[in-house]
Amino acid sequence: MNSMHTLLLLMLLYPLEGLSGQTGQVAGQQLNLMPIPAELTPGEGRFRLADDFTITVSGPASDRAYNGATRMLRRLSGRTGLFFHQDFIGPDDTASTAPLELKWSRAGQVILGENESYTVEVTADYITLSTETDIGILRGLETLLQLLAADREGYYFPAIRIEDTPRFPWRGLLIDVSRHFMPVDVIKRNLDGMAAVKLNVLHWHLSENQGFRVESKTYPKLHQLGSDGLYYTQEQIKDIIAYADARGIRVMPEFDIPGHATSWLVAYPELASAPGPYTIERKFGVFDPTMDPTRETTYAFLDAFFKEMSALFTDQYLHIGGDEVEGSQWEANADIQAFMREHQLSDNEALQSYFNQRILKILTKYDRKLIGWDEIFHPTMPTNIVIHSWRGQKALGEAAKQGYQGILSNGYYIDLIQPTDYHYLNDPIPPQTDLTVKEQASILGGEATMWAEFITPETIDSRIWPRLAAIAERLWSPADVRDVDDMYRRLDVISFQLEELGLTHDKNYPMMLRRLTSNTDIEPLKVLVDVIEPVKIYNRPMQREYTSYSPMTRTVDAARADARVARNFRRLVDEYLNERKAHPATGRRFLGFGRKGRSEKVDEMVTWLELWEANHARLKVIIDQSPVLKEIETLSADLASSATLGLEALKFLEAGKTASPRWVEGKRNVIKAARKPRGQVELMVTTAIDALVKAAGGVLPD
């Protein structure tokens, strides 16, 4: 894979005659592919789209390819408004004159390691997409859709040749539907989003303390008593598996055992290590209830259960969770303690490993491979299991050295509201790895985890997207594709394109602001929320106790990870201060804001700071009518006062004067106070303003 070659080519501007964006951009166009393909060669000319555009197919019968092509045609039509003549593409669409030809050699299987490669060739006159499997066809069609461009003459594909293949075979998204249930349409639209960025595993976290989400015909009390009526019927599960399969995506179920299992025990307390009754857990955290691994009845139950689930779910892998077994029920149970002594199980880990070995036997019987979280990694386990690491590359690497395959989720916890570049630069095989090539091959890929303590169907998309697209690139593209600025540039485009799939990450934002303001003018609230983010990592539940029925409609829920306006402002300040460092100011006169002679960067900073400075007065009027906003009133005031400080600092800097240490210290204390989260949200521009204040005092960043 000649990936440096690829990167350099992507930097090339495709010339675009006569187009000038109203935002003053250069008359040019860049490719906006995500993930970036392995190899790419620009060509000459443009393939023009018109109503007479058609697709021809050539390959063994494949509904996956036919339906994928039909969906692609609809999306093209949706974007361009062109009235294509083809209705549903099928085996009869073999006209040799059709401008887009899809060629595949065999039907693919939606299994780990299947060939997903494709070659796209676009010329001015025709397009060919050729692959080994029909799954490759899907991947290539998504690339084509990302290539669509426009000029005054109409829509076109730029001439290009792409040869592409994924770096890792396991590229997944975990969706936790247990802590908050997600209806079928939420899963489906996210499967469409996953397909758009070439992900290939939906890891479906189906059971938890807070809910058991699958209809079981063998043990119907599981869904009847363990789900509050919120579960998937087996028909719905089959429907989702078929939907995913049509998009080349595996659906791997997770049933988390022996811990995280309260909802099972509501229905079947006899499985527990302590007497019941149990009720569905409404809070979040790690809880005592754990299955009893010492009783044969537990295994008889799980055998029949996994027999049913192995028939329902088609994936080769079945995830048994295995994380965070709390242990207190085991320690308090004399029978269990006696069992451990009898079987020479020295500690809880050994007991859990005994349990896992029993489960492995059951799964093997039903032709399923076992995967579980780090905790299942134990010297007594055979190496034919897969380790799913929430602990990190080190744990994964150690397992690899001992012959275990593994996937990474540490660093991809998108529920923790960290910025995109953090996830993007997190590599399952870091550049400095000490693993041998063979050991590296056992690192299968990774999965982003959408844990569901703080999401609902209304907000889940905004937590997944667009950040997941960057993780998808990490897992598909060559390892040296690591340009953060270019990633962010492309991410904006991809994020917008994802909307056509019904994803709500953008459109629910103003809707939530309307609700927060009782449908008055949302603009002042938007100005604030554009520069705040929910608190990170595990701070949200630290600051307030939540249950599974707490409102998820507050400012913190409308706020989004990696707030773009704030990020761009921070970057602007960085660039400005770096420039000053390179070219120190020399006592020039302050020109006044809004006057000629001031740099564009200063103009832009001033525009933002003045907007924020004036915003609180406007927002205050709305807060007074919307009690739900009361919790962020002082935060809004702090944004205004921080902005004032930023403007003052800029005056010093632009006048070439230096502020006194006392001034700097006083102002920095104000900013420090502004940093304090309120309502579980925090201002994301205080660091940048603090840097301006420090610089006003003569201290530029390192």
Add this chain to the structure above:
Amino acid sequence: MNSMHTLLLLMLLYPLEGLSGQTGQVAGQQLNLMPIPAELTPGEGRFRLADDFTITVSGPASDRAYNGATRMLRRLSGRTGLFFHQDFIGPDDTASTAPLELKWSRAGQVILGENESYTVEVTADYITLSTETDIGILRGLETLLQLLAADREGYYFPAIRIEDTPRFPWRGLLIDVSRHFMPVDVIKRNLDGMAAVKLNVLHWHLSENQGFRVESKTYPKLHQLGSDGLYYTQEQIKDIIAYADARGIRVMPEFDIPGHATSWLVAYPELASAPGPYTIERKFGVFDPTMDPTRETTYAFLDAFFKEMSALFTDQYLHIGGDEVEGSQWEANADIQAFMREHQLSDNEALQSYFNQRILKILTKYDRKLIGWDEIFHPTMPTNIVIHSWRGQKALGEAAKQGYQGILSNGYYIDLIQPTDYHYLNDPIPPQTDLTVKEQASILGGEATMWAEFITPETIDSRIWPRLAAIAERLWSPADVRDVDDMYRRLDVISFQLEELGLTHDKNYPMMLRRLTSNTDIEPLKVLVDVIEPVKIYNRPMQREYTSYSPMTRTVDAARADARVARNFRRLVDEYLNERKAHPATGRRFLGFGRKGRSEKVDEMVTWLELWEANHARLKVIIDQSPVLKEIETLSADLASSATLGLEALKFLEAGKTASPRWVEGKRNVIKAARKPRGQVELMVTTAIDALVKAAGGVLPD
């Protein structure tokens, strides 16, 4: 029902201390109930909401009431951000201290004519909602949610007493899922919207030339060959019926026979009146294929089919369509002609009536009542059928006089993009009716019809909402509730509240504009689309041929019925010209736009006109990058030039001068040209600008 009393009370301002909207509204608050209740008495004080708010239930076991109360609690929590302590409300929630008490006497049945009345009493200390049935509980909970208000101290319900009952027992929405398929989630969110405005019938138009949308186990080829894979499984249908039942909504299926039946004949050509094969129809209109009503095999088929459907669908009524039987296949078929002679069936209507009588027997056997469109009304039919009138009140009245029950849809065709007030003032029993009281009682209500030629899951909500809320009021509220201005005022609020149910009528608008502009600045396009509407009635397909896979993502699809900005501008111009008529100008000096001394109305008109005048230059830049917008380029230019004329006319008027007839004629010709639809959309402010131009020439409106 003392409805005048109600109306007057609604006009009263509820005092609201210290609140002043930033839009300069009076410090006050009006009730925003829709539909307006039958009787209403304001009280003293406010019931304040806090985290400790709880609900208690008192009545025979009713999941409908428990789950309805739980949903209401979640929506309250969602709007207020309050962390209520109750999770799921159930039979054990009987604490006598709970501030909101729900009391019902019996479980209701979701059947025509069931009691839906309720009484709500809100005091400063407690709220009671008491009803005969648990369906009344649902209706009352929606009213409570509409009463929620806020002031600086927090959220509250104003003290009030409401006694409410519907005027008509049949208040429905028809959704055509055949011409474009609508997935389960689309149906569910619209059921939630219907419940919010107290509608009680989903009329599900399930078969058409373009698609057969129900899984049939008796005749599986129906859905296998007649649906392109787009159909509801029986499990999904049961799920939707249960979902509707939980919201007090009947689900009435329609299987349109013997015409509109191409999709049946794809699977079973032997049912047709002419030899096959048939293919699924992709165009729209009235087509030849019709079932053969002369063969016993047709009835044997339909008997088994309706047996299956009567077991699947629980509603008492089954709609057999019966409209627009085209007749040409019958006329060309010698056997059918012979049959008609033999049975003395003088014309196609008589033959269809013969068919209908046979179907009536089948439905009666399966305990179903027959309903069909106007065409089933024939002297040979018994009076125990229901006439569904697309023809109008006259046809309905004639049927009523002959003893038939009926419902109205004429005037409620929301697919035809007519303004809300047109639908709102359309009454199943018009004020001037000549029907006796008894005959009036046979007018059961009405249904809005969401025909699906031009909608997709992305746009359907914007065609249904918010206009359907006004139709819901027509069918629920007293007949003399007819204040159009007040309806529009409340409609804005209700439209906003409907968003919390997941409806996309507002949030998909900017999303569609983003797609049309390839995600550049949408503002200039929004300025234009805010004052255009799709062409009305049947003009859209007259101007361009559509198929079921044509793109529904163009400007015409983003544009919405009854464009609010345009409506408000027209009203502003009306008011201004009426004022001038009352107080003719007397040669005063033109003060210049933007100067003191000019009326607020002139200011507002000028602001809009200047915005539109300047908009084309901004939009042109975007059109040049978005070929899909090319079709509305001249329309955008015409908005600008019309706006210029409006400004010129205002200069005359404000200067007290009169424009020459020649000037007026020239300008009116320009406006006439601007009125021409392009891209199936039309400007909705040209009439108002034309009125300004005429007035500038000295001719004020009548």
